[in-house]
Amino acid sequence: MAAPVDDMFSRCVDPAKASNCVEVRFIDNIKGKGLFAKRSFKKGDTIFIEQPLVSSQFLWNASYKYRACEYCLRALETAEENARRLSGLPALSLPHPELCKVRPDRHQACPQCQVMYCGTECRQAAWEQYHKVLCLGPSHDDPDHPVNKLQDAWKSVHYPPETSSIMIMARMVATIKQAQDKGRWQRLFNHFCSRTANEEEEIVHKLLGEKFKWFSPEGFRSLFSLVGTNGQGIGTSSLSQWVHACDALELPSQQREQLDAFIDQLYKDIDKETGDFLNCEGSGLFLLQSSCNHSCVPNTEASFPDNNFLLHLSALSDISPGEEICISYLDCCQRDRSRHSRHKILRENYLFICSCQKCMSQMDDADMTSEDEEEVEGEGETEGDDLEDEMTDV
Numbered sequence: 001m002a003a004p005v006d007d008m009f010s011r012c013v014d015p016a017k018a019s020n021c022v023e024v025r026f027i028d029n030i031k032g033k034g035l036f037a038k039r040s041f042k043k044g045d046t047i048f049i050e051q052p053l054v055s056s057q058f059l060w061n062a063s064y065k066y067r068a069c070e071y072c073l074r075a076l077e078t079a080e081e082n083a084r085r086l087s088g089l090p091a092l093s094l095p096h097p098e099l100c101k102v103r104p105d106r107h108q109a110c111p112q113c114q115v116m117y118c119g120t121e122c123r124q125a126a127w128e129q130y131h132k133v134l135c136l137g138p139s140h141d142d143p144d145h146p147v148n149k150l151q152d153a154w155k156s157v158h159y160p161p162e163t164s165s166i167m168i169m170a171r172m173v174a175t176i177k178q179a180q181d182k183g184r185w186q187r188l189f190n191h192f193c194s195r196t197a198n199e200e201e202e203i204v205h206k207l208l209g210e211k212f213k214w215f216s217p218e219g220f221r222s223l224f225s226l227v228g229t230n231g232q233g234i235g236t237s238s239l240s241q242w243v244h245a246c247d248a249l250e251l252p253s254q255q256r257e258q259l260d261a262f263i264d265q266l267y268k269d270i271d272k273e274t275g276d277f278l279n280c281e282g283s284g285l286f287l288l289q290s291s292c293n294h295s296c297v298p299n300t301e302a303s304f305p306d307n308n309f310l311l312h313l314s315a316l317s318d319i320s321p322g323e324e325i326c327i328s329y330l331d332c333c334q335r336d337r338s339r340h341s342r343h344k345i346l347r348e349n350y351l352f353i354c355s356c357q358k359c360m361s362q363m364d365d366a367d368m369t370s371e372d373e374e375e376v377e378g379e380g381e382t383e384g385d386d387l388e389d390e391m392t393d394v
Helices: 015-021 059-062 077-087 120-134 146-155 167-178 180-191 196-206 218-230 240-247 255-273 339-350 357-359 369-377 387-393
Strands: 024-027 032-037 047-050 054-057 232-236 280-285 300-303 313-315 324-328
Touching: 015 024, 015 047, 054 059, 054 167, 059 146, 059 280, 077 240, 120 167, 146 167, 167 180, 167 280, 218 280, 218 300, 240 255, 300 324, 339 357
Parallel strands: none
Antiparallel strands: 024 032, 032 324, 047 313, 054 280, 232 280, 300 313
């Protein structure tokens, strides 16, 4: 059963404004529903801001000491702490430290299990939604606790780069168990369940792997299908926020050149020490954003400029009233690949064949193998370019 229209906007920061800007429409039996503009938008406009129904940091990401709020995924390291860890330079000092918005004095731990939150509000929100059930108390570090064993088993078959977490499913179950209005939460989560049984089997196998065949009940298969096809990646970074703030500073030309040179060198140091894994990473289920269909030439994109789980959907181009609002399920590099390779990625991960304008215009293109593309992509790359994009596009 799909969520009622009013529910679709319930997690937006301003539900009334969002409902006046966009609407969810049924398209056809193949694409299902889609999101459409009710008014015009200019390139760069924020269309809506939305909080997820549930979210979770990736397990390996947390294991590698990417410290994030257990509820909203806000980065808990200061920009300087983050830069020191990523660059391997413990004595590094960042200029303009006042631009970092992380406030360690406001951080709070759960009194029972000691997981960390960015503040009182998040600690209370987690406790009221799911943490009352999932709190491990003094068993938080006990490797034999069932929840810890479950996480270890998940990590044993899901190495970075991660795309999902077993804890999203645990929090969904805990949310319903804790809720006074269980029917409403079930209705909200059921909104995401639109796949056929065969498609669910495919996504379950991809997520679980051979070691997880003992998860067999149909309901749990649907849960894995739900998260696998609808999870939206979330990335937060205090260092990225600091870089954005530095970019906005009005400085004399010499100071600007010095600051830019410092940041460029920092990127190189981080690339040498850490590589591409720069952010606190996780995923979440976003009710309204999930109505956006994919296009290989999207007119909107999701970002997380508040350094937490609040998703900002912004226009990449001018959008007219009645126009469908589309995002891309592929990253920038994947969108530049051949139609054949794009379809392969979308089929394996999202279980559909794209028929966007770009794909239709390339129907007669020759298929190109991944190996051929990698050879082409390897030519002319500049060291540090991808790293800078990764750090500043959070």
